[in-house]
Amino acid sequence: MxxxxxxxxxxxxxxxxxxxxxxxxxxxxxxxxxLAHIDTVTLNVxxxxxxxxxxxxxxxxxxxxxxxxVTAHGMKICLATSTGAHPAWMARKHPDILRVExxxxxxxxxxxxxxxxxxxxxxxxxxxxxxxxxERYKKYDNIVAWHISNEYGGECYCExxxxxxxxxxxxxxxxxxxxxxxxxxxxxxxxxxxxEDVVLPNLLSEHMDxxxxxxxxxxxxxxxxNSESILNAYRLEYDAIHAITPDIPITTxxxxxxxxxxxxxxxxxxxxxxxxxxxxxxxxxxxxxxRHDLMRGLKQGKPFALMEQTPSVQNWQPFNMLKRPGxxxxxxxxxxxxxxxxxxxxQMKRSVGACEKYHGAVIDHAGHENTRVFREVTALGAELEKxxxxxxxxxxxxxxxxxxxxxxxxxxxxxxxPSIYLDYCREVEQYYKALFDxxxxxxxxxxxxxxSRYDLVIAPMLYMVKTGYDEKIRAYVxxxxxxxxxxxxxxxxxxxxxxxxxxxxKLRDILGIWVEEEDALPENLHNRFHYHxxxxxxxxxCDLLHTExxxxxxxxxxxxxxxxxxxxxxxxGKGFGYYVATQSSDEFYxxxxxxxxxxxxxxxxxxxxDGVEVTxxxxxxxxxxxxxxxxxxxxxxxxxxxxxxxxxxxxxxAGDALVLEKKDVAIIKLK
Ligand code: GLA
Ligand code: ZN
Numbered sequence: 001m002x003x004x005x006x007x008x009x010x011x012x013x014x015x016x017x018x019x020x021x022x023x024x025x026x027x028x029x030x031x032x033x034x035l036a037h038i039d040t041v042t043l044n045v046x047x048x049x050x051x052x053x054x055x056x057x058x059x060x061x062x063x064x065x066x067x068x069x070v071t072a073h074g075m076k077i078c079l080a081t082s083t084g085a086h087p088a089w090m091a092r093k094h095p096d097i098l099r100v101e102x103x104x105x106x107x108x109x110x111x112x113x114x115x116x117x118x119x120x121x122x123x124x125x126x127x128x129x130x131x132x133x134x135e136r137y138k139k140y141d142n143i144v145a146w147h148i149s150n151e152y153g154g155e156c157y158c159e160x161x162x163x164x165x166x167x168x169x170x171x172x173x174x175x176x177x178x179x180x181x182x183x184x185x186x187x188x189x190x191x192x193x194x195x196e197d198v199v200l201p202n203l204l205s206e207h208m209d210x211x212x213x214x215x216x217x218x219x220x221x222x223x224x225x226n227s228e229s230i231l232n233a234y235r236l237e238y239d240a241i242h243a244i245t246p247d248i249p250i251t252t253x254x255x256x257x258x259x260x261x262x263x264x265x266x267x268x269x270x271x272x273x274x275x276x277x278x279x280x281x282x283x284x285x286x287x288x289x290x291r292h293d294l295m296r297g298l299k300q301g302k303p304f305a306l307m308e309q310t311p312s313v314q315n316w317q318p319f320n321m322l323k324r325p326g327x328x329x330x331x332x333x334x335x336x337x338x339x340x341x342x343x344x345x346x347q348m349k350r351s352v353g354a355c356e357k358y359h360g361a362v363i364d365h366a367g368h369e370n371t372r373v374f375r376e377v378t379a380l381g382a383e384l385e386k387x388x389x390x391x392x393x394x395x396x397x398x399x400x401x402x403x404x405x406x407x408x409x410x411x412x413x414x415x416x417x418p419s420i421y422l423d424y425c426r427e428v429e430q431y432y433k434a435l436f437d438x439x440x441x442x443x444x445x446x447x448x449x450x451x452s453r454y455d456l457v458i459a460p461m462l463y464m465v466k467t468g469y470d471e472k473i474r475a476y477v478x479x480x481x482x483x484x485x486x487x488x489x490x491x492x493x494x495x496x497x498x499x500x501x502x503x504x505x506k507l508r509d510i511l512g513i514w515v516e517e518e519d520a521l522p523e524n525l526h527n528r529f530h531y532h533x534x535x536x537x538x539x540x541x542c543d544l545l546h547t548e549x550x551x552x553x554x555x556x557x558x559x560x561x562x563x564x565x566x567x568x569x570x571x572x573g574k575g576f577g578y579y580v581a582t583q584s585s586d587e588f589y590x591x592x593x594x595x596x597x598x599x600x601x602x603x604x605x606x607x608x609x610d611g612v613e614v615t616x617x618x619x620x621x622x623x624x625x626x627x628x629x630x631x632x633x634x635x636x637x638x639x640x641x642x643x644x645x646x647x648x649x650x651x652x653x654a655g656d657a658l659v660l661e662k663k664d665v666a667i668i669k670l671k
């Protein structure tokens with residue numbers, strides 16, 4: 001529910017922190033930002049210290065001035081609540097707000113994203129500030145969104161959190177016996193007699209390091225608890241604001257594949273999704289695309305906001321290469337191509353001090369508009385103005401989906417065997433890339449999402465099958481769906497307790513196989529298999545499996561399990577269950593998924609060479625095909641359809657030659 005009636009075009013701008021600068025400089029900032037066609041600024045992200053100087057002492061005069069200034073210049077505002085970092089006096093006076101780290105260390109004042117989510121002080125003052133802001137600024141009709149806190153994350157292991165954890169467990173499991181069952185505490189004699197016996201799982205208790213835990217069930221529940229604790233703190237602010245300005249949509253900026261928070265749960269409590277996209281210069285384009293699609297999926301495909309990206313450099317990578325000419329524009333359109341309805345930057349102006357002074361900005365330390373970066377920002381601003389509202393609200397029409405699940409990610413990371421090289425995100429990326437490279441639109445979905453609109457559902461490494469999820473998959477395949485999963489799937493339930501009777505547990509009948517053993521290969525060892533005349537490697541994990549109804553498509557060729565199936569396909573109801581028993585190469589995934597997509601009649605939008613990305617978005621204005629040339633050389637093709645390039649203005653008949661210079665973009669509105 002982005003307030004489209006208020007935005008009318010792709011909002012352009014981002015984080016602006018005039019409070020860090022003398023007031024005399026503000027007018028000049030306005031002049032420069034207006035030159036760049038900036039129409040939306042995110043204000044007040046880190047001002048708690050100046051807004052509240054004691055328990056009941058608030059000061060809004062400076063923020064009033066800032067809001068009036070940007071309002072007078074016709075800009076829209078994304079108003080943040082400033083609760084991403086607490087004031088020093090609060091930490092001194094109310095130390096319950098300070099977090100305790102994984103190693104048991106109680107923090108002092110410092111850093112940001114530093115409040116304990118279960119601190120009574122934080123839970124009182126953060127929503128109180130949010131309410132005061134909403135009350136004070138509700139009369140401004142140029143506030144287009146609320147931005148709660150900033151990039152939530154981290155963990156806390158303080159005594160308040162420990163108490164809350166016990167309450168959370170009581171609520172969830174009712175009895176201590178049930179806690180003992182789901183955590184399998186009979187192992188190592190860990191039986192708890194009372195909820196009071198439970199302590200948080202960290203280096204003082206069950207953990208050897210971040211992800212090595214003696215009791216995965218405890219660590220998994222803590223992860224859920226921590227994500228929910230922080231979400232609940234967010235929700236306090238959400239409710240406070242929503243009660244006062246029910247028509248202004250509320251968000252917080254997420255971070256893509258961020259391990260600590262279950263964003264699929266968070267998405268339910270956000271009016272729209274926004275996220276911060278910071279790829280490194282060498283990040284594969286498919287990885288960025290995946291993250292955009294994942295963020296879009298948090299609200300079942302609704303457009304999202306690109307809340308932050310750098311116009312030029314970051315400061316926190318080991319090497320902060322400049323975005324090459326054209327790349328900022330290209331990556332902005334990549335976000336739009338995947339469902340973004342905003343292009344916002346961190347930041348409008350570089351600070352003079354502290355750890356982000358070398359982070360890129362629209363206004364660099366030079367302080368004027370005569371810079372390369374500024375010229376690129378301005379050109380894009382002008383272009384987005386011309387594009388207007390055409391693409392706003394447009395959705396993807398993907399027929400293929402990839403399942404991504406945070407609980408599953410946590411459980412795999414904690415699994416303790418079979419291999420330290422297990423990397424859930426990498427597994428997912430390999431499958432995603434195969435579809436991406438073929439320009440096949442993909443939705444990244446969670447386990448609660450509907451499957452029936454897809455012709456192919458891929459669930460790489462679905463280690464955890466939560467109660468009922470097998471039923472959902474079964475129903476989908478019976479009705480004609482195609483479901484593919486891989487090694488290390490179906491092992492455990494939502495408590496990380498193994499499903500007895502052979503892997504892949506509850507998925508056995510759908511896949512028509514059972515897995516007896518699993519061989520975890522070190523990095524330098526591979527098995528291999530032949531399929532359709534090609535040889536592919538088998539690495540990481542090699543399942544030793546038996547078919548029980550499935551057809552064997554390929555078998556291992558080496559080691560004592562040579563001849564055992566590695567690729568299987570099972571006819572089930574009107575559909576099929578596919579199993580890939582190992583990890584293989586990009587070539588394999590590409591070839592194999594091409595074959596399955598053909599079987600499922602899932603067509604690429606068009607064929608292009610590597611490095612030329614194509615996506616599609618559809619709304620009431622029409623069908624938009626985005627062509628993005630990430631390569632270092634021009635791309636020339638005969639366009640397979642007729643349409644108008646909304647950026648270049650050219651009209652094409654089907655078969656006309658289209659030339660895209662390096663890093664260039666076309667948005668073809670189909671005829
Ligand atoms: C994040 C934060 C910003 C800033 C940028 C720097 O996305 O939200 O406040 O720190 O990173 O890249
Ligand atoms: Zn705490």
